[in-house]
Amino acid sequence: QQQVKQSPQSLIVQKGGISIINCAYENTAFDYFPWYQQFPGKGPALLIAIRPDVSEKKEGRFTISFNKSAKQFSLHIMDSQPGDSATYFCAATLTSGTYKYIFGTGTRLKVLA
Amino acid sequence: ETGVTQSPTHLIKTRGQQVTLRCSSQSGHNTVSWYQQALGQGPQFIFQYYREEENGRGNFPPRFSGLQFPNYSSELNVNALELDDSALYLCASSLGTGRITEAFFGQGTRLTVV
Numbered sequence: 368q369q370q371v372k373q374s375p376q377s378l379i380v381q382k383g384g385i386s387i388i389n390c391a392y393e394n395t396a397f398d399y400f401p402w403y404q405q406f407p408g409k410g411p412a413l414l415i416a417i418r419p420d421v422s423e424k425k426e427g428r429f430t431i432s433f434n435k436s437a438k439q440f441s442l443h444i445m446d447s448q449p450g451d452s453a454t455y456f457c458a459a460t461l462t463s464g465t466y467k468y469i470f471g472t473g474t475r476l477k478v479l480a
Numbered sequence: 481e482t483g484v485t486q487s488p489t490h491l492i493k494t495r496g497q498q499v500t501l502r503c504s505s506q507s508g509h510n511t512v513s514w515y516q517q518a519l520g521q522g523p524q525f526i527f528q529y530y531r532e533e534e535n536g537r538g539n540f541p542p543r544f545s546g547l548q549f550p551n552y553s554s555e556l557n558v559n560a561l562e563l564d565d566s567a568l569y570l571c572a573s574s575l576g577t578g579r580i581t582e583a584f585f586g587q588g589t590r591l592t593v594v
Contacts, residue, residue, distance in 0.1 A: 373522075401582070410484075410570050410585035411523065456522050465536025467513065468572075468583065470522030 369394060371459050373471025380478050386444040388474045390457035393438065397459040399466070402431065402442050405454045405473075414455070415442070447478045483507060484573050484586035492592045493561050501556040501589045503571030511535070511576035512554040513583065514546060517568040529554055530576045558591075566593045 372391045380386045392400075398419055403411035417424045417431040417440065424431045430443040444451055454475050458468040483506035493499050505512050511530045515523035525538035529548035543559040552573075558565055568590050572583040 403585075408587075408590075410486075410587045413582050413584065416582065458522075465528050466574075467525035467528060467536060467538065468515075468523070470524075472522050473520070 369469055371457060371469050371471045373457050373474060375474060376472070377475040378477070380447045380476065382447065382449060382478055382480050384447050384478075386442075386447045386451070386476055386478070388442045388455055388457070388476070389439065390441065390459075390471050391437075391439045392459045392469075394459070394461075394469075395438065396461055397469075398462050399460050400431070400433065400440050401458050401460075401468070402429075403456045403458065403470075405456065411456060444476075447476075449478045449480045452476055452478050484571060484584050486569075486571050486586035486589050488589060489587065490590045490592075492594060495561055495563060495593055497561050498557065498559045499561060499591060501558075501569050501571075501591070503554045503556070503573075503586060505552045505554065505571075505573030506584055509573040509575050509584075510552050511574045512548055512552065513572045513574070514554070514556045515570040515572065515585075516540070517570055517588070519567070523570055526556070535576075561593045563593050566591060 401416035402414045405411045428445045433440045457471040460466045485504045513528040514526040517523040527537040528535045532548045548554045568588040571586045574583040
């Protein structure tokens with residue numbers, strides 16, 4: 368019940384295209400869903416996050432879509448750039464008590480120039 | 481840069497040895513969480529410290545222990561190292577105020593156990 372399933376495992380997109388990464392969670396008590404970007408040899412960096420009271424959040428080229436009834440959320444990267452090539456992790460947590468993040472297994476994105 | 485610094489950046493230890501990893505949290509943050517990230521996997525929660533007290537623990541054996549200091553910096557100690565302990569160890573700091581705030585990660589410590 369604590370799992371967050373992420374797909375695809377890897378993704379190749381042409382420059383200027385749209386990258387879409389999907390995550391599904393099981394625990395309906397989760398109420399905070401961040402996305403992290405990680406470059407090789409670096410720690411994860413917070414990209415964008417959403418709470419379940421909204422269905423979409425947009426920050427620049429990055430958009431989170433959230434479907435509470437389906438227990439799914441996704442990251443859309445518009446106008447993908449080679450500099451976006453990295454591993455992306457979705458995560459979920461409870462905002463009460465110990466808010467440990469449950470991470471997905473990651474998606475390795477490669478944007479071709 | 482997140483303002484979260486970890487040391488050392490790389491470390492090689494022999495099976496059975498003990499290791500201490502260090503984390504300086506972002507200024508103003510009173511909560512530190514530690515994660516283990518195996519190669520090709522997502523980070524796994526080890527434990528969290530809030531105002532110098534352990535505030536939750538993941539599914540890790542007792543040989544993984546921690547400490548948080550009055551300045552909110554933190555240490556992760558691992559005893560009796562095993563080969564499977566080889567991983568990137570990440571520290572994340574946040575401001576625990578009873579409501580969720582963003583967690584900012586350090587660059588990690590790459591531990592190799594041989």
